[in-house]
Amino acid sequence: MATPLKFAYWVPNVSGGLVVSTIEQRTGWDFEYNKKLARIAENSGFEYALTQARYAASYGADQQHEATSFSLALLGATERLKVIAAVHPGMWHPGVLAKFMITADHLSGGRAAVNIVSGWLKDEFVNFGLDWLDHDERYVRTEEFIRVLRGLWTEQNFSQSGKYYNINDFTLKPAPIDVPGRPHPEIFFGGNSTAAQATAGRVADWYFSNGRTLEGYAENVNGVLAAAAESGRTPRFGLNGFVIARDTEKEARDTLREIVEKAHRPAVEGFAASVKEAGASTKDGKGMWADASYEDLVQYNDGFKTGLIGTPEQIAERVVEYKKSGVNLLLTCYLHFQEEVASFGRDVLPIVRELEAGLARKHGTELDTSLLPLSPLTSQARPGNPADVAPAVPAGALA
Numbered sequence: 279m280a281t282p283l284k285f286a287y288w289v290p291n292v293s294g295g296l297v298v299s300t301i302e303q304r305t306g307w308d309f310e311y312n313k314k315l316a317r318i319a320e321n322s323g324f325e326y327a328l329t330q331a332r333y334a335a336s337y338g339a340d341q342q343h344e345a346t347s348f349s350l351a352l353l354g355a356t357e358r359l360k361v362i363a364a365v366h367p368g369m370w371h372p373g374v375l376a377k378f379m380i381t382a383d384h385l386s387g388g389r390a391a392v393n394i395v396s397g398w399l400k401d402e403f404v405n406f407g408l409d410w411l412d413h414d415e416r417y418v419r420t421e422e423f424i425r426v427l428r429g430l431w432t433e434q435n436f437s438q439s440g441k442y443y444n445i446n447d448f449t450l451k452p453a454p455i456d457v458p459g460r461p462h463p464e465i466f467f468g469g470n471s472t473a474a475q476a477t478a479g480r481v482a483d484w485y486f487s488n489g490r491t492l493e494g495y496a497e498n499v500n501g502v503l504a505a506a507a508e509s510g511r512t513p514r515f516g517l518n519g520f521v522i523a524r525d526t527e528k529e530a531r532d533t534l535r536e537i538v539e540k541a542h543r544p545a546v547e548g549f550a551a552s553v554k555e556a557g558a559s560t561k562d563g564k565g566m567w568a569d570a571s572y573e574d575l576v577q578y579n580d581g582f583k584t585g586l587i588g589t590p591e592q593i594a595e596r597v598v599e600y601k602k603s604g605v606n607l608l609l610t611c612y613l614h615f616q617e618e619v620a621s622f623g624r625d626v627l628p629i630v631r632e633l634e635a636g637l638a639r640k641h642g643t644e645l646d647t648s649l650l651p652l653s654p655l656t657s658q659a660r661p662g663n664p665a666d667v668a669p670a671v672p673a674g675a676l677a
Contacts, residue, residue, distance in 0.1 A: 279638070279643055279644050279645065279646035280324065280637070280638035280641070280643050280644065280645050280646060281606070281646060282606070282634055282636065282646065282647070282649055282650055283597065283598075283601050283605065283606065283607070283608060283629065283630065283634065283649075284325045284326065284607040284608070284647055285321055285323060285324045285325060285326070285328060285607070285608050285610065285622075285627070286325065286326035286328055286362070286516070286607055286608070286609045287323060287324055287327055287328070287610050287612075287615070287619055288327075288328055288330065288610070288611040289315075289316075289327050289328060289329040289330065289348070289349075289352065289361075289546065289610065290306070290307050290311075290312065290315075290330075290615055291307055291311060291312060291330055291342070291343040291345065291348045292307055292330050292332050292339045292341070292342045292343070292613045293339055293340050293341035293342070294339045294340065295405050295441070295515065295613070296520065296542055296577060296578060296581070296611040296612070297520070297537050297541075297575075297577050297578075298545045298546045298549060298575070298576050298578070299537045299538070299540045299541045299543050299576055300540045300541075300542055301380060301536055301537050301552075301613065302613075302656060303358050303538045303613050303614065304613070304614035304615075304616075304617065305612075305613070305614060305615045305616075306380055307341060307403060309343070309348070309351060311616070312348070312352060313351075313352065313355045314616060314634075315615050315616050315619065316352045316355055316356050316359055316361075317355070318616055318619055318620050319359060319619050319623075320356050320358045320359040320651070321437075321623075321639060322544070322619055322622065322623025322624070322627070322652060323623045324359065324619065324623065324651070324652070325358075325359070325360060325415060325651040326359070326360045326361070326362055326391070326605075326607065326609075327352065327359055327361050327362065328361075328362040328364065328393060328466075328609060329345040329346075329348050329349045329352070329361065329362065329363050329364055330342075330345060330364055330533070331345040331363075331364035331365060331366060331393075332345075332402075333406070334401065334402055334405065335676040336401075337362070342479070343597075345363045345364045345365065346363040346365060346375075346378060346382075348363075349362070349382070349390070350363075350385070350386075350390075350461050351362035353382060353385065353386035353389055353390060354385065354386070355589065356389075358389075358556065358651060358652055359389065360390075360391055360464075361386075361390065361391045362391040362392065362393045362464075362466055363379075363382075363390070363392055363393065364392075364393040364395050365392060365393070365394060365395065366395050366396075366397050366402075367394065367396065367397075367416075367419050367420050367422075367423035368397065368408055368409065368411075368419065369402075369403075369406070369408065369438070369441075371443070372418065372423045372424075372426035372427050372430070372443055373430060373443075373450075374423075374549065375392070375427065376426070376427050376431060376450055377450060378428040378452050379392055379427075379454075379463045380450065380452060380453070380463075381461055383454050383455050384452065384455060387455065388411065388454075388455035388457040388460065389601065390463045391463050391465075391466060392427070392463055392464070392465055392466065392470070393466040393467065393486065394419055394420055394423060394424055394465065394466070394467045394482075395403075395468070396416040396419075396420045396469065396474070397416060398552065399552060400552070402548075403606075408585055412477070412617030413471070414473045416476060416522065417469070417471075417473040417476075418441065418442075418479055419441075419442045420467070421480065421481055421670055422438075422440040422442050422443050422468070422654075423442070423443065424440065424465055424477075424481040424482065424499050425438060425481060426438055426443050426445055427465065428462065428465065429445070429449070429620070430445070430448065430450045430640050431453070431454050431461070431462035431463070432461060432462060434449045435447050435448070435449055435602040436448050436449065436450075444621045459495070461668050463480070463485045463502075464484060464612065465482055465483045465484070465485055465515065466482065466483065466484040466485075466666070467482035467484065467485060467486065467564055468487060468488070468516075470487065470488060472501065475498060475501035475502045475504075475505060476505040477500075477505075478502045478505070478506075478513060479501075479502045479503065479504065479505025479506035479507075479508070479509065479511065480505055480506070480508075480509045480511070480603040481511065483513060483514065483575075484513060484514050484516055484606075485498075485499075485502045485513050485514070485515050485516065486513070486516045486517075486518070487516065487517050487518065487582040488518050488521070488579045488580040488581075488583075489517070489518045489519055489574075489577070489582060489583035490517065490583055490584065491579035491583040491584075491585070492599060492600065492603055493582055494583070495517060495600065495603055495605070496603050496604065499515055499603065499604040501567060502515070514606040514607065515535060515604050515605055515606050515607070515649045516605070516606065516607040516608070516609055517583065517584060517600060517607070517608055517609065518579045518580065518581050518609045518611070519581050519584030519585075519586040519608060519609070519610055519611075520577045520581030520582055520584070520586065520587075520611050520612070521586045521587075521593065521610050521611070521612055521618065521622060522534055522586070522587045522588075522612075522613070522627055523588070523589065523593050523618070523621065523625060524588075524589065525589065527587075527589055527592060528541050528553065528587045528588060530587045530588050530589070531587065531588075533587075533613070534582065534587055537576060537613070538573050538576050541572075541576045546572060546575055546576055547572075549575055549578070550572065556624075563579075564630070567570075572595065577611070579593070580613075581611055584596075586610070590625040590626045590629060591629055593626050594629035594630045595624050597626075597630050598630060598633045598634060598637065601634070601637075601642060602637075608611045610622065629644070631650075
């Protein structure tokens with residue numbers, strides 16, 4: 279049977295929203311806003327949420343909540359949502375993180391996951407007095423970090439001798455919760471460079487990509503699969519996309535135009551200087567953001583490139599095209615998170631599921647609906663608390 283596409287959203291635990299623009303964003307970064315958002319998401323067909331890891335003010339993100347503690351709070355406030363905490367090797371020891379994640383896993387009934395971020399913002403490391411490694415060396419450290427995590431989660435008396443981490447005959451107790459098909463908290467990892475793709479293929483459970491065109495995404499997938507094949511692994515694939523769903527394509531395009539026209543130019547240019555230097559510093563010049571334009575960088579993770587801009591029908595069709603290119607999980611972001619996560623679940627997801635079912639039948643199989651997250655969309659979840667469901671808002675009213 280065909281596996282349904284999974285959906286996630288960026289947790290706005292950092293101030294300023296997900297675009298570097300002065301356009302109105304009805305999005306809060308505080309916990310109460312995010313608690314309600316998480317409940318809306320899990321009642322709207324979303325399976326995952328990804329918290330951001332930022333430690334200092336940068337390019338419009340003046341306030342930040344730490345990712346792992348914020349993730350733990352969201353896990354405690356929800357029943358089904360899986361929360362992915364972003365962490366940086368170099369700021370954490372993998373043994374400490376392994377223990378933290380096992381605790382989070384037990385407290386949440388097996389819903390904790392981690393996103394390993396090699397790092398791009400040099401100032402965060404330098405200001406903390408930490409080593410700032412060259413681009414490819416950061417991925418050497420990251421690979422060791424992930425191997426330690428997985429080793430501590432899956433082996434007794436684990437040892438590893440490496441360049442950055444040495445573990446000596448250590449057994450971590452308790453072990454992670456045994457969830458069918460998931461022996462330990464899932465390990466997400468991202469990057470566009472050759473080094474990042476190779477690392478993902480060798481050690482990650484999931485590979486995350488910044489927003490990409492269909493052609494660009496296929497190139498990334500092929501790079502990861504090549505490395506995975508050499509290691510006998512089969513990672514899954516996630517993609518970032520900024521969603522602007524409106525009643526008409528013109529309304530959606532007008533909203534995008536307004537976002538870019540109202541971009542905070544000094545912040546975008548400062549962000550561009552940092553990330554494009556990081557992306558171009560790779561040996562092949564293909565790191566994240568290396569080919570990003572000014573407009574692309576108004577959304578921190580190239581989300582406009584994915585092209586999820588138009589009517590619900592147009593967006594659903596685009597989403598399924600990405601599924602055909604290898605996407606297993608779509609990571610979404612919005613101007614107005616509570617309202618638009620709810621409307622995405624109400625207006626876009628049902629069309630996606632219809633298209634997926636049709637695609638499965640075309641290939642002589644069926645969509646495995648038993649794998650869909652419990653939500654009102656599947657008619658299997660408990661009745662939601664009305665306070666946890668955002669009111670229906672006409673799409674055009676969100677522009």
